[in-house]
Amino acid sequence: MITKVHLKRFKRFENRSFEIIPSGLSICAGPNSSGKSTLLHALAVWSFGVMVLRQSKGEGALHAGYTGQGAGLSKDDFTPINIPDLKHLWYGLKSQIPGEGYSMCIGVEWGDDKHLAIAFSLVQDRLYVKAESSNLTAGDKIPQIIYLPPVAGLEAREEYATTAKRRAMLGRGLAGMVLRNYLYDLEAGNRRLREEKKAGKKKLSSKDLAKIREIDPWERLNASMREIFGLELKVDPFDPDFHTVIKVDVIPVTQAGPRWKKNGPARDIMVEGAGAQQWLTVFAFALDPQTDVLLLDEPDAHLFTRLKVEMVEKLDAIATSSNGPQILMATHATEILKRHPIDRIMSFSRSKPKYLRNEKQRVKLITGMGDEYAPLIEKARASKKILYVENDSDARILEAVAKECGYEWPEKLAILESTDSHADRLKLYRVLLTAIDGLKALSIRDRDTQPSESVDCKDLRDKETNTTVYPDFHARTWRRREIENYALVPAALAKMLGECKAKGFWADLGLAWPTDPEKPEETMLIDCDVKDKLNDFFKKEKFSNTEKFLKALEKKYIHRDLDTIAKQICEL
Incomplete structure (x- = not known):
């Protein structure tokens, strides 16, 4: 889909181009106010401009050679992103440039060299939009872009919403207020597909049912909710001609062999935790077949570490599947940055935002973000030593043991709490090693259900972890089940x-x-x-x-x- 974005006087960028990988999941990362969200906002505003011209002037207003006037709208009708005033769209808040009526422009390139630049002008409190340059002709497809800000909570009652209202809620960061609408659309699509496959038969064949469960967005969303949260979605019957409120429940389920069985009473999705609501919202849009490009602004905000990682893994699988959307995701989460492929991480720093090329750049990105890895790296630079433990209490216990046994505990020892495997910890060590020469590490984990024979009884070396290439990384596992x-x-x-x-x-x-x-x-x-x-x-x-x-x-x-x-x- 989208391969390049050019911004002229949009928000924090006076004149900046972004090269984007046209498929899969790209992670946008960098410090606060580095421009991650600005790129997502630009695409959301561009998509809104396309919609305004299409509805006000017709499809021809987006094509090459159009000479008509632009379309105008009031501040109240501007809904793609939430801003206090329309002038906040402009670089330096200066919307009036002598000699330039349309002083701000967002250009997008995609597919087979297609491009469309949308220009904007602000006159008092009225925003004007027009296509500044285009090579589109009749029949050319324009990307359908969905921008999803950090998700707010759900309302107790959610009425059926028009397309305009849904778009307005999304732009204000209130995706939760129209979530049930999108779930209703997905479930209705599932019902239509099932009826189509039945084609007069009493029931679906096993082959057709398996195919539906493999490709249908509603089925895939439910499969994800069952696997991660042990919940199944149920939309109450709804007819827009007779009903006003859409009701969606979740049913606790548990796996019994190849099937899932009910494990409690149904309850409204509103009562679920923020993590489940966040997950549901993100994947409802990711699986929507109408979405060509999905923009996610810190969708992992309410999730703990394991779910952050699982979310990215599943989004990546969706984005790389047949007909999957292109996904751009802004995040601060180092758990994601240390695992995602280097060439799929776009670094936003003082220089031009661009994709990473090597592990050293990954370390520089993580270090520069000022998150929880910054103090760790500072200590690691000072001591050249890092200790991986599953809990902070493990390190405190070992320090007390060292003191009682007469050993000198290292000063400024960098301690990283992580439930990752030795192999995953080694990946981060390799990243840090590119920036910290001579770094040594000891990784200690509970054995849990790992075979006792996999641990060397003399030095507790984990025999299942190969560290031959990195002799200064010491993988150790307790012989007993856990340190306690x-x-x-x-x-x-x-x-x-x-x-x-x-x-x-x-x-x-x-x-x-x-x-x-x-x-x-x-x-x-x-x-x-x-x-x-x-x-x-x-x-x-x-x-x-x-x-x-x-x-x-x-x-x-x-x-x-x-x-x-x-x-x-x-x-x-």
């Missing part, structure tokens, strides 16, 4: 909490009290899933959680694995 498991020291429990309580807890775990409480049988404890039970137990005692208990252990009670990792960190 190392609190299972019978002698320490008895000494600090009393033998009676310790033996009672041990019995509750279904374990026999060991003959030697200081050295319990390792094979008996290595796979124990006791994290929650330990925390519940310690809450009732003087130690409010497992972390405090582990930090209070005397050296003779500290497990060899804890000692090993603490020592390796101090020797980085």
